[in-house]
Amino acid sequence: MTPNRALTPSLVFASSLAVFAACLLGSTQMPIDRVLIALFGGGEMGDRIVVWQIRLPRALAAFATGAALGISGAALQGLLRNPLAEPGVLGVSASASLFATFSLYYGLVALSPWVLPIAAMLGALAATTLIALAAIKTRSVVTLILVGVGISAFAGAAMSLLMNLAPTPFTLSDMINWMLGSVANRSFRELGFAAPFILAGGAILLASRRGLSALTLGEEAASGIGLNLRNQRILTVLGAGIATGGSVALAGAIGFVGIVAPHVVRPFVNHDPARSLIPSALLAGLILVLADIGVRILPTVNELKLGVVAALIGAPAFVWIAMGRRAIHD
Amino acid sequence: MTELVAEKLSVHAGQTALVTEADFRVGAGEFVALIGPNGAGKTSLLRASLGLEKASGGLASIDGDNSAELAPMERARRVAYLPQQRPLAWPNTVRDVVALGRFAYGAAPERLGNHDADAVERAMMKCGLENLASRQTDTLSGGELARVHFARALASEAGLLVADEPVAALDPRHQFRIMNIIQQYVAAGGGALVVLHDMSLAARYASRMIWMKDTRIIADGLVEDTLTAERMADVFGVRAKVDGRAVEIEGAA
Numbered sequence: 001m002t003p004n005r006a007l008t009p010s011l012v013f014a015s016s017l018a019v020f021a022a023c024l025l026g027s028t029q030m031p032i033d034r035v036l037i038a039l040f041g042g043g044e045m046g047d048r049i050v051v052w053q054i055r056l057p058r059a060l061a062a063f064a065t066g067a068a069l070g071i072s073g074a075a076l077q078g079l080l081r082n083p084l085a086e087p088g089v090l091g092v093s094a095s096a097s098l099f100a101t102f103s104l105y106y107g108l109v110a111l112s113p114w115v116l117p118i119a120a121m122l123g124a125l126a127a128t129t130l131i132a133l134a135a136i137k138t139r140s141v142v143t144l145i146l147v148g149v150g151i152s153a154f155a156g157a158a159m160s161l162l163m164n165l166a167p168t169p170f171t172l173s174d175m176i177n178w179m180l181g182s183v184a185n186r187s188f189r190e191l192g193f194a195a196p197f198i199l200a201g202g203a204i205l206l207a208s209r210r211g212l213s214a215l216t217l218g219e220e221a222a223s224g225i226g227l228n229l230r231n232q233r234i235l236t237v238l239g240a241g242i243a244t245g246g247s248v249a250l251a252g253a254i255g256f257v258g259i260v261a262p263h264v265v266r267p268f269v270n271h272d273p274a275r276s277l278i279p280s281a282l283l284a285g286l287i288l289v290l291a292d293i294g295v296r297i298l299p300t301v302n303e304l305k306l307g308v309v310a311a312l313i314g315a316p317a318f319v320w321i322a323m324g325r326r327a328i329h330d
Numbered sequence: 331m332t333e334l335v336a337e338k339l340s341v342h343a344g345q346t347a348l349v350t351e352a353d354f355r356v357g358a359g360e361f362v363a364l365i366g367p368n369g370a371g372k373t374s375l376l377r378a379s380l381g382l383e384k385a386s387g388g389l390a391s392i393d394g395d396n397s398a399e400l401a402p403m404e405r406a407r408r409v410a411y412l413p414q415q416r417p418l419a420w421p422n423t424v425r426d427v428v429a430l431g432r433f434a435y436g437a438a439p440e441r442l443g444n445h446d447a448d449a450v451e452r453a454m455m456k457c458g459l460e461n462l463a464s465r466q467t468d469t470l471s472g473g474e475l476a477r478v479h480f481a482r483a484l485a486s487e488a489g490l491l492v493a494d495e496p497v498a499a500l501d502p503r504h505q506f507r508i509m510n511i512i513q514q515y516v517a518a519g520g521g522a523l524v525v526l527h528d529m530s531l532a533a534r535y536a537s538r539m540i541w542m543k544d545t546r547i548i549a550d551g552l553v554e555d556t557l558t559a560e561r562m563a564d565v566f567g568v569r570a571k572v573d574g575r576a577v578e579i580e581g582a583a
Contacts, residue, residue, distance in 0.1 A: 081419035081420075082419075210433070213426075213430060213433075213438055213439055215419065216418055216419050216420050216422055216427070216430070217418065217419075217427070218413075218416040218417075218418075218419070220382075220413040220414075220416070221411075221412070221413050221416070221479075224411035224413060225406050225411075225431060225433040225482070225486065226402045226403035226404075226405065226406030226407070226433050226434035227402060227433065228401075228402045266420070270422055270426055270439075271420035271421050271422050272420070272426060272439055272440065273420065274439075275439075275440055
């Protein structure tokens, strides 16, 4: 199979199209010409508000969340040499949303709008660091995944504890929002506070992606060909932690998209982890934009949460990928 | 040309000694076989001499520079290291894996300069991989995969090759093929330090043998001088018939 050079451009095109479609579809039907005019700042006030303050920020939030999870998933898979590694599975998202919930619970968010993304990022970094420490001690990738499952379970338990102690139904529903994951009612303001983290994390991952190719050979041989293993671990963990933290601050915990996107992308990039980062980010963003459109137009009593839909699609895919793996990778 | 030197090199894991005060020197044009039973400390000696594992005492140097202080990329440009084979994490193409041999020059599989691409092609030719270049590595046999790893080592154009059991688990034809690749590399001016368990193969190809037993180097010299029936009994605990470079193992001593 030859590397598909059209992959990244077509994903960019498809993503833009999906974001545009997200502006088009919704409870108020708007024809294409009115959306286009509103996008360029013309047309009626009402149209501009629907497009610029409701639909566009929401679609971009979905895309940014997906992109952060996709690139983090692809990078963690490269680092741990396992297609099942992902912020959700490894407990990174859960830990980030625990920290975020914690800051909400104690009202720390009132101090500064930066508190929430920073708390989420710290939670994500705590989990990724734990996993990276475990990675130094053990060579078995299965053990690492199990450590992640443990972190995930612990974060879930702590979250249940917070819910259990929630003083008012209002805080309770706020927490549930974080656990389930959603981009409903996101504005450019919230996007602006999460974007620096997503961009910084993504930049770190892109800058250090060459080492992920080297790790294909295994850690021993990778250091043999000149990889600084310690630095690579630190950079990947840091980048994935920061980007995932940003995504959780924006949308709460959304699982599995970080597994599905790289899995689909890999055959198109000759299974090179370094080359899979950008297409994985684009595809994961695209998936979440589409899933969010689905969430919005499905005629359900309560609007479905994006994270619920992502998990309903992603979890079976996870099982599918896990069952298709050969036993040689211990 | 590259020279790898160890002086009184020791390695410990906790309280246990893995290598005790090892001295050796490997340079250009030499094919050195590192011989010894399992657990003698061969792999630790290789790793510590390259600075990949922390030495607890002594000094290792590559071209006069302390191995432990060399930047990983700089070391990789001087010495190509082939650890015991592990499965590849992803089913990359053969050419992409060989291209990883250029990692220390800042190249990546999708981004090879002219010189990098030439080195990759030459290495694949030397290892007879021209027709397999676009194959995915998970479709290769063990022997083919071993050649892929050698090709990536040769692609680095390093002056010294250090290989840990490169022919383990290969059939005789592939064993000879790999040994021939190393021999050509040495004939072209490279130096090779290779861990071998197959004594007849080692005796046939090596110019020198370093013998290890119980964490220590107990002999270092020409094959004709160091390969004796007594040493085979002492190091491996086997009865062997030795005649010049021919060795035949008859059973446990």
